[in-house]
Amino acid sequence: MLNKVFDVICNFIYPNKCVLCNKEVIKREAHLCEGCLKDLKPKPRLEYLESDENIKGKVKCISPFIYAGSIKSAIWRFKFRGYKNYSKFFAGIIAKEIQKRFQNLRFDYICFVPLRKEREKNRGYNQAKCIAEDISSIIEIPCKDILIKVKSNHVQHELDLIHRRANVKGAYDVKNESEVLNKSILLCDDIVTSGSTLMECSKVLFESGANSVFCCTIAYIPKSDFSDKHQ
Numbered sequence: 001m002l003n004k005v006f007d008v009i010c011n012f013i014y015p016n017k018c019v020l021c022n023k024e025v026i027k028r029e030a031h032l033c034e035g036c037l038k039d040l041k042p043k044p045r046l047e048y049l050e051s052d053e054n055i056k057g058k059v060k061c062i063s064p065f066i067y068a069g070s071i072k073s074a075i076w077r078f079k080f081r082g083y084k085n086y087s088k089f090f091a092g093i094i095a096k097e098i099q100k101r102f103q104n105l106r107f108d109y110i111c112f113v114p115l116r117k118e119r120e121k122n123r124g125y126n127q128a129k130c131i132a133e134d135i136s137s138i139i140e141i142p143c144k145d146i147l148i149k150v151k152s153n154h155v156q157h158e159l160d161l162i163h164r165r166a167n168v169k170g171a172y173d174v175k176n177e178s179e180v181l182n183k184s185i186l187l188c189d190d191i192v193t194s195g196s197t198l199m200e201c202s203k204v205l206f207e208s209g210a211n212s213v214f215c216c217t218i219a220y221i222p223k224s225d226f227s228d229k230h231q
């Protein structure tokens, strides 16, 4: 009862807005307006992440959307404008893809790419953690805070491919190796560009004895777009 009253008050003060176009949405539990729901066409990509390490061909990543248009704007608001509530929408779509593409796999848990403590404090949350927690409750596997950022590095999106790989080297570690040994792990981040961050995290998981690592993100930047920008 109290929850319902709280919902009504929240809806009055903060009307429910469409994740993609920001128009008011009447149904409180809906994430999209009717127009955006009709136009929503994910373009899922499932492929191995590239790596020059010895885990090449071992880590697949599923991402439902191309990082463009209204999805790109929504991710930006989610990351930089405090729209933490978008997480449930993104998680719902990623979870559907996981259930479809990885249906024969059993994950022991889901974890996420950590942020530097200072950055997480400034933002108030880690967007990858929010999505991982929401995916965890949909696909009913635990969510574990297993990785730690041990090196402060340069912002990845300002670098080209070669410098991205060098930039993340040694940036992550595992908090507790005994929780990784022989486990099948799903690793979550918001966007995949070169895949360097996810591969570096996967590498430390494998070094700690993980059996398998699969990745998921909201969106991917197509390789052609990425190389155009960084030639």
Ligand SMILES: [Zn+2]
Binding pocket: 018, 019, 020, 021, 022, 023, 032, 033, 034, 035, 036, 037
């Ligand atoms: Zn809309």
